[in-house]
Amino acid sequence: MNAETGKTYVLGNDPPELARLDRQAAFIERPTRMILEAAGITRHMRALDLGTGLGHVARLLGELVGPDGAVVGVDQSGDALAVARQRTVEAGAADHVSFIEADVRAWRSESQFDAIVGRLLLFHMADPLQVVRHHLQNLRSGGLFVAVDFDLGAARSEPHTQLAEDALGWVIQAFTAAGASPRIGARLAMILRGAGLQNVSTFGIQAYVPPQDAGAALLAGVVRSLAPVIVTRGIATAEQVGLETLEQRIAAELKRADAVFLPPTVVGAWAHSSGTGA
Numbered sequence: 001m002n003a004e005t006g007k008t009y010v011l012g013n014d015p016p017e018l019a020r021l022d023r024q025a026a027f028i029e030r031p032t033r034m035i036l037e038a039a040g041i042t043r044h045m046r047a048l049d050l051g052t053g054l055g056h057v058a059r060l061l062g063e064l065v066g067p068d069g070a071v072v073g074v075d076q077s078g079d080a081l082a083v084a085r086q087r088t089v090e091a092g093a094a095d096h097v098s099f100i101e102a103d104v105r106a107w108r109s110e111s112q113f114d115a116i117v118g119r120l121l122l123f124h125m126a127d128p129l130q131v132v133r134h135h136l137q138n139l140r141s142g143g144l145f146v147a148v149d150f151d152l153g154a155a156r157s158e159p160h161t162q163l164a165e166d167a168l169g170w171v172i173q174a175f176t177a178a179g180a181s182p183r184i185g186a187r188l189a190m191i192l193r194g195a196g197l198q199n200v201s202t203f204g205i206q207a208y209v210p211p212q213d214a215g216a217a218l219l220a221g222v223v224r225s226l227a228p229v230i231v232t233r234g235i236a237t238a239e240q241v242g243l244e245t246l247e248q249r250i251a252a253e254l255k256r257a258d259a260v261f262l263p264p265t266v267v268g269a270w271a272h273s274s275g276t277g278a
Helices: 015-039 056-065 078-090 128-138 162-177 184-194 215-232 243-257
Strands: 046-050 070-075 097-101 113-119 139-151 156-158 198-205 260-262 265-272
Touching: 015 056, 015 078, 015 139, 015 198, 015 215, 015 265, 046 056, 046 128, 056 070, 056 078, 056 097, 056 113, 070 078, 078 097, 113 128, 128 139, 128 184, 139 184, 156 162, 162 215, 162 243, 184 198, 184 265, 215 243, 215 260
Parallel strands: 046 070, 046 113, 070 097, 113 139
Antiparallel strands: 139 265, 156 260, 198 265
């Protein structure tokens, strides 16, 4: 949670940030699908998507559980949910994918789910362990809990390029200053185990982005969303960041060095509630 604003999502929900989330979601859709399938999300399940935002994961879950399953997405942003609902209708999935506006830290369901998924959620929680424990009451006995999150500690350029490394440092410091946990992906299995879940599994998927591809745009987009925190907390000056030309400067530096950009590792961890030998 951001201690100054009381919000759990420091990046905001204005149109530029929603557009950035679309680009990010497209970039990590494949590893997300791989993690959900490896965890055991399958047809006919009733699944809960925590922190659904624009509904990217909810619609992906809708594909995996099929029209005979059901998906409920929960998020506190009405603006994001309005987009999620519209896109779900356009995708022809509104019959089995629905959304609820609520705070995931407190929301309770009247009926339990076969699977609960949270992507890039625990990253922004002040007490991620408590969030997982809270939702165990929404999970049936033997049900599946899946956490998908970033480990920013694994991000870098290879070979080293100074501006990309500086920008990654700004991002990590800004998230930390705002109360987020930028390396939480590395600890997902420990969080699930600490919550009392059983048979924990975890792995990470690392992308390698050549200099001509979208690495500079992805990194600059996060810096742009975090710029107010970066500047006000004294992490870097507005002149050092240079938002207007940041993406172009990172791209040029990566190209000169023929450097590969490694974005944050997408980490998945999953486990079952008590009452299963799965």
